[in-house]
Amino acid sequence: MAAKRGPNPRPGILDIAPYVPGTSALPGAGKVIKLSSNETPLGPSPRAVEAYLAEAAHLSRYPDGSARPLREALAKRYGLDAARIVCGAGSDELLNLLAAAYLGPGDEAIYSEYGFLVYKIAILAHGATPIVAPERDLTADVDAILARVSDATRMVFIANPNNPTGTYLSFDAVKRLHAGLPEHVILVLDAAYAEYVRANDYEAGIELVATTQNTVMTRTFSKIYGLAALRLGWAYCPAPIADALNRIRGPFNITGPSIAAGVAALNDKKHMQDAVEHNTVWRGRIAEALERIGLRVTPSAANFLLVHFPRNSGKSARAADAYLHQHRIILRRVEEYGFPDALRMTVGTEDENRAVIEALSAFLDAA
Numbered sequence: 001m002a003a004k005r006g007p008n009p010r011p012g013i014l015d016i017a018p019y020v021p022g023t024s025a026l027p028g029a030g031k032v033i034k035l036s037s038n039e040t041p042l043g044p045s046p047r048a049v050e051a052y053l054a055e056a057a058h059l060s061r062y063p064d065g066s067a068r069p070l071r072e073a074l075a076k077r078y079g080l081d082a083a084r085i086v087c088g089a090g091s092d093e094l095l096n097l098l099a100a101a102y103l104g105p106g107d108e109a110i111y112s113e114y115g116f117l118v119y120k121i122a123i124l125a126h127g128a129t130p131i132v133a134p135e136r137d138l139t140a141d142v143d144a145i146l147a148r149v150s151d152a153t154r155m156v157f158i159a160n161p162n163n164p165t166g167t168y169l170s171f172d173a174v175k176r177l178h179a180g181l182p183e184h185v186i187l188v189l190d191a192a193y194a195e196y197v198r199a200n201d202y203e204a205g206i207e208l209v210a211t212t213q214n215t216v217m218t219r220t221f222s223k224i225y226g227l228a229a230l231r232l233g234w235a236y237c238p239a240p241i242a243d244a245l246n247r248i249r250g251p252f253n254i255t256g257p258s259i260a261a262g263v264a265a266l267n268d269k270k271h272m273q274d275a276v277e278h279n280t281v282w283r284g285r286i287a288e289a290l291e292r293i294g295l296r297v298t299p300s301a302a303n304f305l306l307v308h309f310p311r312n313s314g315k316s317a318r319a320a321d322a323y324l325h326q327h328r329i330i331l332r333r334v335e336e337y338g339f340p341d342a343l344r345m346t347v348g349t350e351d352e353n354r355a356v357i358e359a360l361s362a363f364l365d366a367a
């Protein structure tokens with residue numbers, strides 16, 4: 001692109017398609033059922049809210065610059081080394097910090113075909129080249145990723161489970177992927193939905209981070225902990241990678257109220273277990289109900305389901321989306337992920353789930 005007069009962003013920046021969050025509101029008054037952003041239907045732990053509010057008394061003070069109380073609580077909870085945890089304003093910030101520290105012009109970073117959109121943005125934002133590996137059965141394909149590793153590869157991003165498909169890679173598959181990567185390539189395991197997985201062959205990444213020099217696991221408080229508005233995430237890293245991230249992150253990148261709420265949320269184990277239980281039950285029931293009315297649902301390990309619609313005959317995903325909006329229900333269009341014929345539905349409360357099933361059933365009957 002020819003340079004315009006005046007300031008120009010670095011090469012790559014204008015190649016980025018801005019991230020467009022899902023619809024979050026509808027015109028008109030009245031309650032909306034919003035199942036478009038994989039937020040928890042149970043809300044945050046009341047203890048987290050209380051801890052957050054208590055911090056209002058200290059707003060003139062800078063927070064602990066390294067989020068130490070939160071890192072220590074995470075270390076205790078998961079049996080980790082607190083010095084190797086880096087907290088971020090959402091895992092989004094950590095994904096960007098990883099790209100900032102390790103990617104530049106001439107470098108390549110790989111993600112899979114239906115991988116989370118933020119990877120491409122982070123790669124392009126730092127002047128590197130995104131390389132897309134095709135998937136198999138809507139699941140990351142280890143061989144396809146390894147086949148795309150070149151001398152220029154510096155990073156591989158895997159969301160496990162992946163958004164928007166909900167599919168996951170077994171620990172064996174992740175280990176095979178890691179074993180095939182050169183030592184200088186960082187494997188980023190984005191485990192934003194790890195807490196929801198109920199599969200014996202899954203491991204979020206802690207073990208690989210502990211035993212290798214080039215694996216990073218990212219986690220979030222936005223999903224099961226219900227703190228999306230606070231923007232709170234964390235990464236578990238080999239010591240040299242934690243050191244690099246700490247050099248470039250903002251010196252006070254996590255707010256005091258976020259630190260306090262995060263610690264309290266971690267300590268409310270019952271709230272988290274209830275959320276897992278609710279999700280496991282309703283993920284299964286929704287999938288079953290939607291398949292019964294003739295929709296195909298990709299098996300999901302996370303807190304959402306990718307629901308596929310027929311392309312034609314008035315029953316398309318677009319038509320379903322419009323119909324649901326009329327009934328004040330918002331699911332996520334996933335066209336930009338490469339799924340023009342699907343909608344992503346977050347598991348909601350019992351009432352919300354029943355309302356969506358009923359509405360989709362009526363939609364298919366009417367179409």
Ligand SMILES: Cc1ncc(COP(=O)(O)O)c(C=O)c1O
Nearest residue numbers: 090091092159163192220222233
């Ligand atoms: C796979 C994946 N990674 C990371 C994130 C970002 O989460 P956070 O709110 O921690 O930035 C999301 C949010 O939707 C996600 O789906």
